[in-house]
Amino acid sequence: MSRVSDIFREKKAFIPFITCGDPDLETTEKLVFAMEEAGADLIELGIPFSDPTAEGPTIEKASMRALANGVTTDKIFEMVGRIRQRSSIPLAFMTYANVIFSYGTEKFAAKAAGCGIDAIILPDVPFEEKEEFAPVFGVVGIDFISLIAPTSAERIGNIAQEASGFIYCVSSLGVTGVRSEITTDIGSIVAAIRKSSSLPVAIGFGISTPEQAKQMALLADGVIVGSAIVRLCETHGRECVPHVAAYVSAMKQALA
């Protein structure tokens, strides 16, 4: 079991997502420490991509703001290095294939491992294309996280068997973003995953309220929240840290 799998031990994990550099990297750094203190178990750090096809408008706009602010992959590596001097919270990068391919996959993996990244999530790299990426991250000890969607059906077995760290269960069709209701039969998807893998399962996409988190946690081992937090960053800008901390703390309490 990796450091990432460990976060689910004897508790339901809360995994917040933020976009690096929205509103600026200094705030991103503060957010990581504040979320850790508020009870986050693993933090997803989004490396912005110009064309994030799996994202809804909230995270897409955050990516655009971050890029407009001049955020780059190298600046993010430096920031993670600074965070690691003060914190040991597990960290995952979430980004798109081209950000890594363009940087050089081996070089990217080495740098990510060097600055202390634990896992990588690439929403545009499905099972069929993961051989190009997963082994490269595997050798440097970074978990390549596999996603399973409501449409995965008979693909679930293969994906789950080859997964590492945890399994990211996508709650709904469509893209990321806050949803008032999650209608997918997640219970049966998780049951199908359990047949092929003993890895923890975390549910993401559409979750924003403590009630939803509580409900989802009954079905799985953890909950991932992105857009609801990114919206707080959008609304409050550099003043977002206490708002995000309060939100994370409330979500964590709902999972207790």
Place this chain on the structure above:
Amino acid sequence: MSKGRFGVHGGQYIPETLMSALIELEEAYTACKNDQAFQSELATLFNQYAGRPSSLYFAEKMTRDLGGAKIYLKREDLNHTGSHKINNVLGQTLLAKKMGKTRIIAETGAGQHGVATATAAAFFGMECEIFMGREDTERQALNVYRMRLLGAKVHAVSSGTATLKDAVSETMREWSKRITDTHYVLGSAMGPHPFPTIVRDFQAVISQEIKAQCLEKEGKLPSAVVACLGGGSNAIGAFYHFIDNPEVRLIGCEAAGRGIHTPETAATIATGRLGIYHGMKSYFCQDAYGQIAPVYSISA
């Protein structure tokens, strides 16, 4: 494991949510490709509805002006809806119908693919939604009007750079929201497998006709085939049946825009580098960190 490769190009770099739709499409397409009834139904649509074969017209004055080769124009502009786009659209919409889909969605740049898709949807009695960059809806307002007249709903996309690449992203997002009853009619030789193969096969009728028409008129194959190159659908259509004839030069012309040494260009092969975007590995204009650069175009 990885499918739909053309050398290093191609692949299926797409969210897991869409993989089942791509697999369903590939299976349906493989079945139809080898189905005589499907192929003859499509041939009838091409000939009776789209107006194929399009003529191979001898451009006498252009031949004289340029003073070199005899120049023929393959008049894809004379097809119904005014472009080659109808070939792929009729093929894909017929395929979608066979798959039991009731709704088709598509991206469009200048609007030719959108108009063709709206037309096919009206013909087959299917629901249709078109995604078009906001900027493009303004400079190509006439095509927006035509699509709406044909019963399509046109969405002006204002995300990102509000042009074609964002329209493609938005159509992919829309498809991932509603897969069961919806087919995405991708209009260019791009996107995840099986789209590049499907678009190539439906557009290959262009080179098939050129070959026969040129042999009839000239008694030999052309020395060269020249095609403009954006998303690549008309180019691969015009080239495909000549690939095994090395004596025929195949020349693709990209739009330089304000020049390939400026950022205002659409010449992705000349100025781009290998990357992963919109479901495939290919050449893209991008910065040092892999952020996709907008391409410059006066049309879309």
